[in-house]
Amino acid sequence: MSNLNEFLSAFLSYRTGRLKFLAQIGCAESNRDPLAEASEYLVALLTGGELVKNRVQKGYDVVGSDGKRIQVKYLANPLNENKNGHTIQFPNEADLYAVVVFENLLPRSVLVFTRESVGPVYDRLGKRHKGRGYRLELTKANTETIALNAQEFRAMGIAVYPLMPGLQE
Numbered sequence: 146m147s148n149l150n151e152f153l154s155a156f157l158s159y160r161t162g163r164l165k166f167l168a169q170i171g172c173a174e175s176n177r178d179p180l181a182e183a184s185e186y187l188v189a190l191l192t193g194g195e196l197v198k199n200r201v202q203k204g205y206d207v208v209g210s211d212g213k214r215i216q217v218k219y220l221a222n223p224l225n226e227n228k229n230g231h232t233i234q235f236p237n238e239a240d241l242y243a244v245v246v247f248e249n250l251l252p253r254s255v256l257v258f259t260r261e262s263v264g265p266v267y268d269r270l271g272k273r274h275k276g277r278g279y280r281l282e283l284t285k286a287n288t289e290t291i292a293l294n295a296q297e298f299r300a301m302g303i304a305v306y307p308l309m310p311g312l313q314e
Contacts, residue, residue: 175200183252184219184245191255191306204238213240215257220288224249227285234280235260246288254292255306262302266291269301 146152167175170186177200185206189196193210200206205214216239220231233242243257258266264278270290274282291298295305 172200177201180219180221180245180247180250181217184243185217187245187252188215188217188243188255188257192257204236205240207243209241214238215241215243217243217245219245219247220283220285221247221250222285230282230284232280232282233258233263234276235263244283244288246285246292248285252308254288254308255304256288256291256298257304257306259302265301266298266303269298 146155163179164173167173167179167182170182172182172186175182185196188194189207192207192215194207194215196207197205204216206217207215209215216236218231218233220229222229231244233244235242241257241259243255245252246254246256258281260279263281267277267281270281270287272282274280291303291305292307295307298305
């Protein structure tokens, strides 16, 4: 992009698509990151829960159908690259911690952790960082390991929801 008009035109295209998407998921007034909004909405759908009324409250974003409070975050990476990671650290207010995994802006999976699952997952993934039992540093490779071995990780207390696994758009 070489000039201001090209930039503004491209931005207007983005704005139009963003506003349409946010309106479709009931967040038309949001000025928050659209991936954050999409992640929270997706987790609410998957858990049969509801988005909290205060969209910027501390500690959790969704209340599941079972009444559990779920903190929702996302991990986004380009196609076939491991540039970004995410550190899971439960806020006091949350019962569950969901990570929505995006690749090339496509939702690939949703991983929902219990507090009790963090230590066993840390061990299974061969982690060595500080915080075993209450902190888990995830990479794209870790999320792929979890998704590919969903049954094993479900036994540790993680809900694993695969989404669009083969789409390479």
